[in-house]
Amino acid sequence: MNDLIFLKLGGSLLTDKTQTEALRGDVLARLAAEIAAARAAAPGLRLVLGHGSGSFGHVAAARHGTRQGVKNAEQWRGFAAVSDAASRLNRHVVGALLAGGVPAISLQPSASAQVADGRISQLALEPLAAALAAGLVPVVFGDVAFDSVRGGTIISTEEIMDYLAHALQPRWLLLAGETAGVLDQDGQIIPTITRATLPDVLPALGGSRGIDVTGGMIAKVTAMLDLADARPGLAVRIFSGLEPGLLTRLLIDPALPLGTRLA
Known part of the structure; x- marks a missing residue:
């Protein structure tokens, strides 16, 4: 069995997205400790970690309109500023992981991504595979990217992990956010969402709190x-990263009926 797990820490979990560059340092430190605890309890665990840009990259990207395209000198300066903001949060995340005992290494997507009209056509896999083979935890993140059609754009963490999943074939993708799962209009957790039931739950998804240039919950679900359809062996779970201990439990046993499973 492939023991590889993809974990995404949402930008709204790590930052306050209603303020500019507002890191939730206490949450980040606890999550790093929970990842370390899971690795200690399950030595065979292989993990690829991604994180959103939260109030770092999303605020800058919305200001400059980077997702839609980059053409003139002012927009290219904005492109560089968005890259800098996203990387600042990444340094916080990797620093916290290392301080918590997780051997994390950052792999910046913009350094190797080839994108055409917002779709990733190529991303370097060799460094990521080498990191896993060395027992490290590679960390990717939502980033800017050069785009053959738009000039420049933004590639989300989900889009990056979608591309990587086709090559690396993880058995689980865990999405840690602010909420206990995908909630219905009464605020109750929806245990499972399938392609067939998606139209019924769309009215409940609404938008994201704060600024999210990559589409919010509807786009994520x-x-x-789409990813689960394309990779029949992959299961996706959305859960709360704010509940202490939950991340450790799910990394050890992702099949636990917690949060929302997408199938």
């Missing part, structure tokens, strides 16, 4: 169902 739809993208994850």
Whole structure:
């Protein structure tokens, strides 16, 4: 069995997305400790970690309109500023992981991504595979990218993990956010969402709190169902990263019926 797990720490979990560059340092430190605890309890665990840009990259990207395209000198300066903001949060995340005992290494997507009209056509896999083979935890993140059609754009963490999943074939993708799962209109957790039930739950998904240039919950759920359709052996789970201990439990046993499973 492939023991590889993809874990995404949402930008709204790590930062306050209603303020500019507001890191939730206490949450980040606890999550790093929970990842370390899971690795200690399950020595065979192989993990690829991704994180959103939260109030770092999303605020800058919205200001400059980077997702839609980059053409003139002012937009290219904005492109560079968005890259800098996203990387600042990444340094916080990797620093916290290392301080917590997780041997994390950052792999910046913009350094190797080839993108055409917002779709990733190529991303370097060799460094990521080498990191896993060395027992490290590679960390990717939502980033800017050069785009053959748009000039420049933004590639989300989900889009990056979608591309990587086709090559690396993880058995689980765990999405840690602020909420206990995908909630219905009464605020109750929806245990499972399938392609067939998606139309019924769409009215409940709404938008994201704070600024999210990559589409919010509707885009995330739809993208994850697309990924599950394309990779029949992959299961996706959305859960709360704010509940202490939950991340450790799910990394050890992702099949626990917690949060929302997308199938």
